[in-house]
Amino acid sequence: MPELPEVEVVRRGLAEWITGREIAGAEVLHPRAVRRHTLGAEEFAARLKGRTVELAARRGKYLWLPLGGGEALLAHLGMSGQMLVVPADSPVERHLRVRLTFTDGGPDLRFVDQRTFGHVMVAPLSGQVPEPIAHIAPDPFESAFDxxxxxxxxxxxxxxxxxxxxxxxxxxxxxxxxxxxxxxxxxxxxxxxxxxxxxxxxxxxxxxxxxxxxxxxxxxxxxxDSLYVNVNxxxxxxxxxxxxxxxxxxxxxxxxxxxxxxxxxxxxxxxxxxxxxxxx
DNA sequence: CTATTCTCCTGAGAGC
DNA sequence: TGCTCTCAGGAGAATA
The missing domain is CATH 1.10.8.50 (Helicase, Ruva Protein; domain 3)
Structure with a gap:
């Protein structure tokens, strides 16, 4: 369901609410959500701890958060994935798959995905784009699209x-x-x-x-709306x-x-x- | 190599 | 009411 426009809405929300924040910790509630992170859920969480989100980028239906050190948190929403920015004390969503908390005590970033077609992973950047999506063509709004x-x-x-x-x-x-x-x-x-x-x-x-x-x-x-990154x-x-x-x-x-x-x-x-x- | 089919998943809604 | 069936579909893997 989320195609380029919906993913771009999410990217803008992440740019506004997550950029510049330091990750305190990551929790993987469903292993399938990180199935493309080949080193496993524990390593995924460890890799994110202490990293600062530099910006929010997108190509096609993929979005990613560069973390410095030539790496990024890469995400695909699949069919039903949502990236929600919600207060840290909000109740756990029914289909919460991955939860990021931040050292400033501000709102969480939560990956909620009913049908688990979506995924997140930490991946190296090759140039501007994460290595796992190097085979994806530019989208029609990029200057790189010819x-x-x-x-x-x-x-x-x-x-x-x-x-x-x-x-x-x-x-x-x-x-x-x-x-x-x-x-x-x-x-x-x-x-x-x-x-x-x-x-x-x-x-x-x-x-x-x-x-x-x-x-x-x-x-x-x-x-x-303000505290809610909606992929509806x-x-x-x-x-x-x-x-x-x-x-x-x-x-x-x-x-x-x-x-x-x-x-x-x-x-x-x-x-x-x-x-x-x-x-x- | 290219083109196509298979597979993963859950919940809503239809039909009986 | 409660069961089974169909549908929704992105993209990597498997197959032709």
């Missing part, structure tokens, strides 16, 4: 355009929801073969990705602004045709049968 390189790589692939959008090594930050929204904006069917896309159409697709994510980010900002996918934006995703049988806002749901990669794909013509 539209021409994306277009070239996209047309070289032999797959469907939606699969390509979800391929984080090609473009990062796009998940199932914003993929459907971007395709609707670009009037592209999800199954369109990437090697048949024209350069102008790829331009429309990238514009669609950027527009929908920018718009979502503007509205995502509203779900953040269903708030505000989803009710009002989605044009395709989750709108099965509802009229397309451009042409009135009922939106169609197709099975796609063991999940769903929503599109307008009229605006987004199925390829032969």
């Amino acid at each position: 539209d021409e390189v994306f277009a070239r790589r996209l047309r070289t692939k032999r797959t469907e355009v939606k699969r390509a959008l979800l391929d984080q090594s090609l473009i990062s930050g796009v998940g199932n929801i914003y993929a459907d929204e971007a395709l609707w904006r670009a009037r592209l069917h999800w199954a369109r073969a990437t090697d048949t896309l024209t350069r102008p159409k790829i331009g429309e697709l990238l514009a669609g990705v950027r527009e929908v994510m920018s718009s979502a980010l503007e509205q995502g900002g509203t779900s953040f 996918g269903e708030s505000g934006y989803f009710e009002r602004s989605l044009e395709a995703y989750g709108r099965r049988d509802l009229p397309c806002s451009r042409c009135g045709t009922p939106i169609r749901r197709d099975a796609f990669m063991n999940r769903s794909s929503y599109s307008c049968p009229t605006c987004q013509r199925k390829p032969r």
Whole structure:
């Protein structure tokens, strides 16, 4: 559920509330949350103790907190992960997985994750980016993202355009929801073969990705309040602004045709049968 | 090498 | 009411 805009909302919250603070201790309440930290939960906690958070960074759906010494606390929210900034004496959340306390006695940073697809780890930085995510492409809001390189790589692939959008090594930050929204904006069917896309159409697709994510980010900002870093996918934006995703049988806002749901990669794909013509 | 499928997980909601 | 089934889906691992 959390895609680039939601993760960016979290990053901003962390930048505001966690930057410059020294970690007093870390507690791992569920080992699965640190499964990608190869040295284990105890080492994870020990590695964090006494470290100071320098800033909050993000690429695509990953976010990380540089800790100095060439290392960072790297996090992926998965499906249901939340980073909450809550008073240290707040009751333990039902799905609390990792808890960080700080030497200033201020609010905790808590990683809460119902479905445990998310994870956190301490990882070395290689340049600006944590080593474990070096294979991830820049996201479309980074200056490092090159539209021409994306277009070239996209047309070289032999797959469907939606699969390509979800391929984080090609473009990062796009998940199932914003993929459907971007395709609707670009009037592209999800199954369109990437090697048949024209350069102008790829331009429309990238514009669609950027527009929908920018718009979502503007509205995502509203779900953040002072002591609470919210990753609440269903708030505000989803009710009002989605044009395709989750709108099965509802009229397309451009042409009135009922939106169609197709099975796609063991999940769903929503599109307008009229605006987004199925390829032969 | 590339492209695709499998797997992990919990809770909400539907259907009987 | 309480059970079973389906669905939600990111991304690394496994497979074709």
